[in-house]
Amino acid sequence: MSPKIWVHAEIFDGTVSEVSLELLTKARELAPVLGGAAIEATLLGSAIESEAARLAGYGASRVYAADASELEMYSPRPYALALSYLAALHKPDIYLFGATSxxxxxxxxVAARLKTGMAAHCVDLRINGDKKLAALVPSFGGRVIGEILCPGSSPQMASVKPGIFKASEAAAGRVTVERVPPEAWADANPKGSLKPLAIxxxxxxxxxxxxxxxxxxAGSGIGGEENWRLIERLAESLGGAAACTRPVLDEGWCEEGRMIGTSGRSVRPxxxxxxxxxxxxxxxCGMNEAGVIxxxxxxxxxxxxxxxxxxxxxxxxxxxxxxxxALRR
Amino acid sequence: MAYRVAVCVKPVPDPNYYGHVGIDPVKKTITRAGVPNIFNPADKNALEAALRLREPGSGYAAAISMSPPEGAEILREALAMGADEAYLLCDRAFAGADTLATSYALCQGLRKIESEKGLPFDFIFCGAESADGATAQVSSQLGEWFGYPQLWNVFSLEERGGVFMLKTKLENGCMEWEAKPPMVLGVARELNKPRFISAMGVVKSRKKPLVTWGRSDLPGADDGYLGLAGSPTKAGDIFTPDIRREGRRLSGSPDEIVAGMLSVIRASGAAAGV
Structure with missing residues (x-):
């Protein structure tokens, strides 16, 4: 049986997240090194049929789709039950997730339910000489990069932040969509209760x-808020975006999505x-890939x-x- | 309502000293000589959340850490902040644990506290992530070991007559939830502002129990899930990335510097119409 690389396709606002397409693109790069692994995706949500075709456009040859109204919004319990049910049944070798919220x-x-290992917030994924996944993970704020392996259990799981890989479309191929039965996410032994209300x-x-x-x-030496506002205007006049480091975020001048770094966004402008x-x-660690600094x-x-x-x-x-x-002139 | 609350805490190397972290080129291990430990920042928010839930009623708050002996220091801090009891899971058999083995050991320790007290915890809090590894996986995996609902990156938590309204962070927004305990929550730093330790808190903490448990204190635990042997992930090669650039300095008067910057900006071709 040929090996399988799985990508969990995350739905946000009714469509597949960009990071899932980035992971499918990376899977296409890893698949030949594993001797032609099959690339397959899992998809959970409501009215998501059209998204399966989109996944095919990025290289998925098979999509396991659980389409039900109760899965419309993310909820940890039914989602983890469904994905661990599928992984236990079909035994992928590698299973990738976007390191989104x-x-x-x-x-x-899912890793805990399957009793397998997961490397978090990887900055690169490789296949090593033993045909195993080697996930590169930054620690100490990016000071050290370590290889995380999961040699003895499967699937070998990893999460990757959005923006690390670049998504590109694949040559059109055939895709098989398999419907996931509701028993996959039925909770046999529910405890407590948790209901998603709204996004x-x-x-x-x-x-x-x-x-x-x-x-x-803007960094910690920016001075007062008036300088932050100037940073925003400068960014705008350059057709770009204003960003910040942790101390500036803590001042409360801007939203969290503007912070660059290991606990924020990775960028490559x-x-x-x-x-x-x-x-x-x-x-x-979040900005050293920029062109000119x-x-x-x-x-x-x-x-x-x-x-x-x-x-x-x-x-x-x-x-x-x-x-x-000078730029205004 | 008097809730019974547990909070998992972790000592981490002080991020202000990350410049001192390196790699032993021969042994391929991380060197961190002279880097002090601090209370993992998000775990303080977790503790604060636990203390607020306990306070209005009588309730009970326990702090637990799986760490080397020096973890006792942050547990003492947790007691001084207001935790009622503290538990240190400390044994060579627990060492080398990845997130799966860490969450398993924490689950076993918490279960033992529950059986000694004869009552289960209503809430188990963790910081959403640690400052050092920042895998952010422990709270979600702890939820699975317990079989409880779990939420990660919780930044708002309100009680309305026994029902809890929670908010979790999303990339460009948030998600709202309604929940009833028991549950496991990984909390974001925006959830609250941790209290300072008072002198009275320190005095009171000296009379509070700080219990150390080793492998033999958790007889029901399965060695297959503990420590290095119970960790499916293994560390491979480690390296420090070389990201230095051959930089050049721009000097002169402010106007000369600005002129220099403008020519670099134009040469980059990144800014349209500049």
């Missing part, structure tokens, strides 16, 4: 940082301009200069307003 909880719950969307103000070609980032960024490893910091010895193409040793207040004015 739901995937980061659902994946490990509340907060549309982001300004351009999301994941999509931006230019990112202007063409251009990154940082103001007052100190270069803490957990931030650097410029940093302004008045501390000559700041670690951020070590990972910058252009270093400007100067006061933020001397540069930021002037740069903004």
């Amino acid at each position: 739901t995937g980061s909880s659902l994946g490990p719950a 509340v969307k907060h549309p982001p103000r300004g351009m999301p940082i994941a999509e931006a070609q230019v990112i202007v980032c 063409k251009l990154y301009i940082g103001f007052g960024v100190s270069g803490a490893t957990h931030h650097v 410029i940093n302004v910091n008045r501390d000559e010895a700041t670690p951020i200069f070590e990972v910058s193409d252009i270093s400007v040793e100067a006061d933020v207040n001397a540069i930021l307003p002037r740069l903004y004015e």
